[in-house]
Amino acid sequence: MKFTNLTGVLDIGANCYLLEAAGKRLMLDTGAHPKREGTDSLPRLELVADGSLDAIVMSHAHQDHIGSLPAAMRRHPDAPVLMTEATKHIGETMLHNSVNVMLAEKNERDVPGLPLFTHREIDSGLRRWKPIPLNIRFDLAGDRVSPAEQCPFSMEFFDAGHILGSVGTLIRAEGKTVFYAGDVQFEDQNISRAARFPEFDKEPCDVMIMESTRGDTPKLPGFTREAEMERLAADIRRVFERGGCVLVPLFALGKTQEFLAMYDALRQRGSLPKCPIYIGGLGAKLTETYDKLAHKSARHLPDLDLMDDVAPFVIGGPNAYEIQVRPRRIFALSSGMMMPKTLSNTVARKFLSRPENAIFFIGYADPESPGGILRNSKTGDIISLGPEHAPEPVLCEIGTYNFSAHATRESIVDYVVRTKPRKLVLVHGDPAAIGALAGLIRPLLPETEIIIPVPGVPITL
Numbered sequence: 464m465k466f467t468n469l470t471g472v473l474d475i476g477a478n479c480y481l482l483e484a485a486g487k488r489l490m491l492d493t494g495a496h497p498k499r500e501g502t503d504s505l506p507r508l509e510l511v512a513d514g515s516l517d518a519i520v521m522s523h524a525h526q527d528h529i530g531s532l533p534a535a536m537r538r539h540p541d542a543p544v545l546m547t548e549a550t551k552h553i554g555e556t557m558l559h560n561s562v563n564v565m566l567a568e569k570n571e572r573d574v575p576g577l578p579l580f581t582h583r584e585i586d587s588g589l590r591r592w593k594p595i596p597l598n599i600r601f602d603l604a605g606d607r608v609s610p611a612e613q614c615p616f617s618m619e620f621f622d623a624g625h626i627l628g629s630v631g632t633l634i635r636a637e638g639k640t641v642f643y644a645g646d647v648q649f650e651d652q653n654i655s656r657a658a659r660f661p662e663f664d665k666e667p668c669d670v671m672i673m674e675s676t677r678g679d680t681p682k683l684p685g686f687t688r689e690a691e692m693e694r695l696a697a698d699i700r701r702v703f704e705r706g707g708c709v710l711v712p713l714f715a716l717g718k719t720q721e722f723l724a725m726y727d728a729l730r731q732r733g734s735l736p737k738c739p740i741y742i743g744g745l746g747a748k749l750t751e752t753y754d755k756l757a758h759k760s761a762r763h764l765p766d767l768d769l770m771d772d773v774a775p776f777v778i779g780g781p782n783a784y785e786i787q788v789r790p791r792r793i794f795a796l797s798s799g800m801m802m803p804k805t806l807s808n809t810v811a812r813k814f815l816s817r818p819e820n821a822i823f824f825i826g827y828a829d830p831e832s833p834g835g836i837l838r839n840s841k842t843g844d845i846i847s848l849g850p851e852h853a854p855e856p857v858l859c860e861i862g863t864y865n866f867s868a869h870a871t872r873e874s875i876v877d878y879v880v881r882t883k884p885r886k887l888v889l890v891h892g893d894p895a896a897i898g899a900l901a902g903l904i905r906p907l908l909p910e911t912e913i914i915i916p917v918p919g920v921p922i923t924l
């Protein structure tokens with residue numbers, strides 16, 4: 464059995480892994496690096512011989528896990544792509560959106576390789592996308608197999624609690640078990656339920672491939688999501704009372720829907736007043752998918768229809784950038800990292816010079832991204848949000864809140880210690896996060912071999 468990390472570099476970038484077992488080859492995720500462009504954003508697909516894959520598995524539809532799928536499918540024209548139904552719906556929207564982004568980039572600058580794929584290529588590939596329910600065993604063709612059947616290579620999806628449709632994948636081959644966690648959250652969010660991962664009480668876990676995003680971030684003592692929601696609500700009230708409005712830069716997928724559900728809960732209990740909320744076009748489209756699949760997916764509040772009950776205003780079309788910034792409004796706009804040319808970046812420029820306004824961060828932003836730079840700034844710091852933004856002082860309030868869709872390192876350590884994998888492969892984190900997580904687990908599980916896979920180098924498991 465062999466495992467190869469096909470990411471370009473060791474960070475949270477373009478997730479893509481190759482598992483070879485029982486004479487079969489399975490690709491786990493085909494991401495694109497969110498901070499890179501064109502062919503630079505692709506994982507190392509060229510290390511896998513064209514046409515040699517038996518299947519591709521998608522853990523979820525975030526860009527860093529699905530963003531290069533059409534490029535991978537082009538190289539492997541016979542491989543089925545296996546995912547949950549929610550990932551199928553969301554993934555289609557995400558990939559079409561990234562074609563639009565790539566075409567806009569190509570119009571402005573000469574980036575090699577753009578677009579990496581086309582709308583037509585996505586559409587014609589959809590017939591190879593197979594939706595698979597949670598908690599059933601299936602083979603490489605995506606067909607159901609019974610546990611009693613002698614299947615040389617089977618898989619099973621478990622709810623990962625990260626975003627709608629996210630899964631961990633248990634692979635059984637060569638008499639061994641390999642569990643690829645994907646991105647996981649072991650605690651409840653407002654919509655996503657805590658992960659329901661296998662406990663390995665009836666069969667051992669031979670290999671676990673685990674994400675390390677928050678590996679170097681200790682959980683704050685006494686932290687609860689509830690208390691954090693009330694802290695955010697109190698700060699929004701304070702901004703409203705002084706006549707300001709609030710910008711919340713967030714990812715269109717996952718965080719937008721969690722934020723709308725959070726706002727609804729806070730408003731219902733009287734912690735926030737009813738106020739206009741604005742979301743972007745992609746956020747709205749994905750929110751519609753959350754609503755459409757509410758009763759067909761593993762989630763909290765299946766009766767909450769976000770578009771009807773919370774009724775956000777949608778900013779879209781050619782006038783998107785002319786938006787009026789008025790008091791007592793919330794702008795919940797992507798991108799979360801405030802990349803240039805996105806709504807959150809453009810609207811933020813109307814906020815910086817206004818001390819009554821506030822920009823509140825509720826999720827991850829790479830420290831080098833415009834969002835990361837702004838989040839780490841202090842009042843009066845001079846910053847630029849991108850090449851076409853003349854530097855100016857930050858006069859608005861900046862706040863940071865923790866509503867991560869990734870597991871705390873403490874909950875990862877608990878799960879790993881409970882399930883005692885023979886080998887633990889740590890991925891999806893920068894080197895400091897991976898190193899810190901390995902350092903915590905090593906003394907607790909001295910018999911477990913901890914592997915930090917060098918990109919591009921196959922490991923025999």
Ligand SMILES: [Zn+2]
Pocket residue numbers: 523525528625646
């Ligand atoms: Zn993710």
